[in-house]
Amino acid sequence: MLVWWRPKCTAEWFRHWRVFTRETFSCPFSTLSAAFQSDFSSGDEKPDIVHDNKIIRKRPRILSSESVVQTLRCLKRKPAVAFAYFKDTESIGFHHDFSTYSEITHILSHSRQGKMLVSLFCQIASTTGSGGPEILALMNHLRRTCATPHSLSFASNCLIKAYTICHDAQATIDMLSHLCRLGYVPSAWACNFVLKFVARSSGSEMVAAAFDQMKCSQMTLDADSLNIVTRSLFKAKKADEAVQLWLEMIEIGVKPHGYSSFIVGLCHCGKYDLAYEVLQGVTKERVPIEAMAYNMVMDGLCKELKLEAAEKVLELKAKQGCVPDVYGYSYLIRSYCKMGNALKAVDHCEAMESHGIKINCHIVGYLLQCLGKLGKTSEVIVHFMKFRDSGIHLDKVVYNIAMDAYCKLGNMNEAVSLLNEMMSRGLAPDRIHYTCLISGYCLKGEMQKAQQEFMKMLEANIKPDIVTCNILATGFGRSGLLMEVLDLINHMMDEGLEPTSLIYGVAIDSLCKQGNLSEAEKLFYIVEEKGIDNVEALHSAMVCGYLNSGWTNEAYMLSLRVAQQGSLVDHFSCSKLINDLCRGGNVKGASDVLSMMLKKNVVPDVVSYTHLISAYCQIGDMSTALVWFNDMVGRGRSPDATICTVLMNGYCRAGQFQVACKLFDQMIELNIKPDVVVYTVLLNGILKETLQRGLQGIAKERRCYLLSLREKHQKLLRSMEGEGIEPDVQCYTVLIDGRCKAEFLEEAQALFDEMLQKGLTPDVDTYKVLINGYCSQGEISKAEVLSQKMKDKLMTPDVYTYRALIYGYYSKGEIAKAEDLFQEMIRMNDESMSSDVLTVSVSQQKTLQS
Structure with missing residues (x-):
């Protein structure tokens, strides 16, 4: 490097010259260096001075390590000049040795020239450098010769910084360890500088390893060191390791100060519960926490729907003097709306307003969507108008929610009015708004208006999507507008929008409902052969079409074919x-x-x-x-x-009444509450089983079975009362039939009267069993009364009722009444029933005559 590259340093050099001439500035730097060196040498080597202001120079001496060291020592009060001299002597070919490096290192360290010292160390430590001293030996020499510890610490810091420039993270860590073995105690700044460098250039594992190595070497670590390492661990999603390290540092006496960043890191790793615990602990100690940390904990707890804890965080935040903001309330309102708790969401909205926090359109959207999902459509409109009138800026999403509410209420005029109002406020409607109106008109069956909105959408250059077309096609299909469905399919194809299987399914269903099953089949096979996404929906539509047309077998065969194809x-x-x-x-x-x-x-x-x-x-x-x-x-x-009930009834019909009873017991064990139908099946099962056993025994045993029938029925009735179950008409019919079969006609009539008192209307079966009971006991007059009541109630007796009455008349010998009843039955019933009763009547008459 030439001297005139450093003007300030050059001026300092020339001060040491006794005479300045033009010739002096014309000399090459090597000559100036030699002259400068000889100025501090013995007297006979000084340049001669003549009166004509010319310098008579002797031949300059060759530079030596001793002379360079001597010169550097003379310049120790001027470190910049000394460093310039050191670099320039090197530039003219001088090779510095250990002594010159030691001297310049000592000068720069003592004068705390950081940039120069880092540059010097970079030169020594660089892998491209050659001929330099061994850096550790140089530092060891500095340690022995330097009198001030601050200079040693400064030099080590500069060396570490130089290594981060020239080498990787591992080499820098190793150098730091070597310095420790030499007796240096790196400062906390140096440790943190290395940790930051490792965190930038390597992963969290390297940072943790460097931190462990520093602890083993008993280096100075502080709260900043802890923050650097934990931040790296949190970035790598290693929250457990970060927490363990945090606790270890606290145990050795390091007092953390980055609680906010630690809490934020836990939240980034999803450890919201732990972040909440830490937040509670530090707030008790009145440690200041940033508002962002509170908000992040609240956001995390709200995402996990731990809303009570989130509300407590909001309280802690207020107690610490942090002003509530829109973020914390927004998290709570959003989560309560997600849970469907609109009441709590409204409470927090009111709390926001009481603190002077403005509600934004996003919060309004959360609340209105929640009310809509809860089916509180009218309240959606009420709250929308309240927020709109309060001057809150409402976006297109909020307007769409209100429009949808009006559409669900069938108030399409207000929905259209909202669309116009939104446009007047500079908000351009999009596909979602038009789809909302189309859906509303389809729900009302006003397909012409739905189609008009669809055309407005096209005129506004808003391209409908699959959802819009599906809604419109479904509306057409529900209204039986087959041609409109087909036109929509053609329009979609023209626009490059492939009709979905749902739309084709609507067309097939419409054809089937109109009786055009053959046309539906043609369309089905065309689309199936063409290939379409979600073909299962197309198959399902065709199966339903067959079933709605009564073609069950064709539906079954198609489902088998679909199954064989793997669908x-x-x-x-x-x-x-x-x-x-x-x-x-x-x-x-x-x-x-x-x-x-x-x-x-x-x-x-x-x-x-x-x-x-x-x-x-x-x-x-x-x-x-x-x-x-x-x-x-x-x-x-x-x-x-x-x-x-179905299974129990099957067992009773199959004569396996005991199995039905076991199934009833299993129902009770499974906490399946039996209903009146279940008890009716059991009552009827008891009746059939008792009658079957009674017919197989002698008269005395038969009477015992009939008596037990009444007891079993009474037991089941008490069980029904315990469950709070009231008998219905079918249940009373079974009870009456049982009393008649057991020849307890008075009890049977009492049950019949009880039905009437409860407001139950007996059906044909009820009258039939009671009439049959009276006829079997020869009380034909009472049977006649019941028969007349049936006719008064416009009930036509069935074949079994006529058979019982005719048989009763024959039993009493009242042949004329039997024949009159037979003629009445012919007038009121069909021929098949008449011939059946006639056969029975003739058979009964012959039996009586014989």
Whole structure:
């Protein structure tokens, strides 16, 4: 480096010259260096001075380490000049040795010239440097010769800084350890500087390792060191390690001061509960915490729906003198709205206003959406108008929520008015607003207006999306507007918008409802062959179309084909198919459909299981019915009273009354509350079992069975009363039938009267069992009274009622009345019933005559 590159240093040098001439400035720097060196040498080597102001120079001496060291010592009070001299002598070819490096290091350290010392150390430590001294030896020499500890500390700091420039993190850490072994005690600044460097250039593991190494070397670590390491650990999502380190540092006496950053770090790692505990602890000690830390803890607790804790954080924040802000309240209001607690959300809105905090449109949106989800549509409108009139700026989202509320209430005029108001405020409507209006008109069935809004949307260059088209197509389909559905499909294709399977399904469903099943099939096969996303929806639509048209077998065959292709129609279609197959007597087909659902890991609902189990019970296959019942329970579907009733009734019809009773006991154990139907099935089962046993025994045993029937019925009635269950018409009919069969006609009539007193209207079956009971006991007059009451109530007796009455008349020998009743039955009933009763009547007459 040339001297004129440093003007200030050059001026200092020239001060030491006794004579300045123009020739002096024309000399090369090597000559000046030699001359300057000789100025501080022996007297015979000084330049001669003549009176003509010219310098007569002797031949300059070659630079030596001793002379350079001597010169540097003379310049020790001028470190900048000394460093310039050191660099410039190097630039002219002089090779510095250990002594010159030691001297310049001593000068720069003592004068605290940081930039120069770092530059010098960078030169020594650089891997590209050559011929320099060994850095540790240089530092060791400085340690022995330097008198002031501050200079040593300053030099070590500069060396560490130089290493961060020239080397990586590991080399810097190693150098720090070497300095410790030499006897240096690095300052807290140096340790923190290294930790920051490692944190920037390496991962959290390296930072933690460096920190551990510093602790082992007993270096000076403080609260800043702790903050640097914990911040790195939090960044790597190692919250547990950060907490452990925090506790260890507190135990050794380091008092942290970055509580806010520590709490924020815990929140970044999702440790909201722990952050809350730390926050509670430090606030008790009145440690100041930043508002951001409070807000982050509240946000985290609100996300985990721990709202009581979040409210306590808000209280702590207020106690510490932190002014409540919009963020904390916003987190609470958003979370309470998410939970559906609109009342608490409104309370916090009022608390905000009481603290002078303005409510923004986002908070208004949270509250209105919550009210809408709770079905409080009218309250959505009330609160919207309140916030609007208060002058709060409302965005397009809030306007859309209010428009949707008006649409759900059927007030389309107000919804349109809100759209116009929004536009007058400079807010341009988008696809969502128009879709809202279209949906509202579709719900009201005003498809012409819905179509007009769709056209306005197109005129405004707003492209509808799949949701808009699905809503409009569904509205068209619900209104039977098949051509409009097809036109919408064509429009979507023209706009490059592929119609969804839902829209095609609407078209197929509309065709089926109009009786155009063949056209629906054609469209179905065209779209299926074309290929479409979510083809299961298309298959489901066709299956439902078949079922709605009564083509159950075709629906079943299509579902089988879909299953063979590896797909499955939707849950609703499967359930409807199972129900129709069971109703048509195709129990095996229904079982196959349910099995297909299970193979696709789709667990049918209890209703589907109930239809299938009921079908097996009707054909008397109770073993298969029980298999499906156990399968349902094993797949996590909780049985209800309905399916238990179906199974119990099946067992009773199959003569397995004891099994039905066991099932009733299992219901009670599973906390399934029985209803009146369950008790009716049991009462009827007891009746049938008792009669069956009574017919098999002698007259005396039969009477005992009939007496026990009444006792069992009474026991079940007491159980019903304990459950608070009142008998209905069917239940009373079974009780009356039981009393009649047991020949307790007075009790049967009392039960009949009790029904009337409770306001229950007896049906044909009720009259039938009581009439049959009176006829069987020869009390034909009472049976006649009941028969007349049936006619007064416009009830037509069935074949069994006529048979009982005719048989009663024949038993009493009143043949004419029997024949008159027979003629009446011919006038009021069909021929099949008449021939059946006639056959019975003739048979009974012959029996009596014989």
